[in-house]
Amino acid sequence: MELENMYTSLGISRQVLNFGNKVEESLKGRFRAIDETAEYNQLKVIKAMQDNRVCEAHFAASTGYGYNDFGRDTLEKVYADLFQAESALVRPQLMSGTHALHVALSGNLRPGDEILSPNGKPYDTLEEVIGIRNSTGSLKEYGVSYRQVELLADGSFDFDGIEKAINEKTKIMTIQRSKGYDTRPSFSVKQIGEVIAFAKKIKPELICMVDNCYGEFVETTEPTQAGADMAVGSLIKNPGGGLAPIGGYIVGTQACIDRAAYRLSAPGLGREVGASLGLNQSFFQGLFLAPVVVANALKGAIFAANVYERLGFPVVPNSREERHDIIQSITFGTKEGVIAFCQGIQAAAPVDSFVTPEPWDMPGYDAPVIMAAGAFVQGSSIELSADGPIKEPYAVYFQGGLTWYHAKLGILKSLQKVCDAGIKRY
């Protein structure tokens, strides 16, 4: 068969392909549900673009100060509508997810305020932003304190603990939708809405911010529709659709977004400055594609969970669980497993497929890390990518895939490498 031969020419054995196809066949129902979410979200994006009369002139580049950049301003209105929020900042000057989160936090906090995390420790890079780990320029240095409430053993919010933690200083509660590289479950928009409603009953003026990274378009609603005052994310993850070459977004209430804008540029300038430098088209077009791209990545994650769970490897989320983000972890239990998996993902890439990733001592990590990414945009994790720290329990974290067919090839290629290396369930 032509298709089989094509897989063979890419180094996938008949045995691996047949196994993969059988797994895929069993996932028809799940894939249909994902397609339905994507269909809804696609229409939602088109509606927001139509309502804001997006036109070709919006793709023009602005330079210098970027005053009167109608394309940028319209893009921000589209984001605000999509998230059912009052306002949005969507900018190439927000350099990454971490930077957007930093701007949202520092713009809305003043000395003496306190941050509360109701889901235990936040994402690694935020530890330094907040000053949980000492860091030059952290919010801690500016007199902002921090408190966290651990999740309960079943991964749910500790409402009693949250009630006790909220005090007269608590200004922002920051909720992380995705588990990131943790082992807890990710939160649904509904769960996020519940914890926000609970906290606001105790303190109505509390600002509730959601780190929305990896969560956009996985469901049909977003956290701002469930009461969040701000939702924040990266454009080289879900909402950039693989086309945005840089950027971040902050959506939310007018007051919160204005304060973030004054922090991003300067007091007095706010959102009026910030040239889009010709990136508007990729931001609009990436957003247009994002619902389908996220669906493709989700299919890849579910496929991987089912492939590796059948072979006896622990996977989080498991093969049947509902998804709230696009991250999948697979525990190999051996260094060789982690390396073979990542080398397989790399070998399936459209870019840099010929390089062999090896573990290396990355700054900021306490163990060597191996990373696989053959991406068009550096570090883009909406593109098929994987990484794993070389330490117990020897798990890889994997996400992305702009197309389902690429995700499928990547996972088959990883399985081929795992099989070729003779790696079995430990």
Ligand SMILES: *Cc1c(COP(=O)(O)O)cnc(C)c1O
């Ligand atoms: C990726 C991520 C971040 C940070 O985003 P960067 O763009 O890597 O700086 C923050 N929080 C979560 C949950 C993430 O997944």
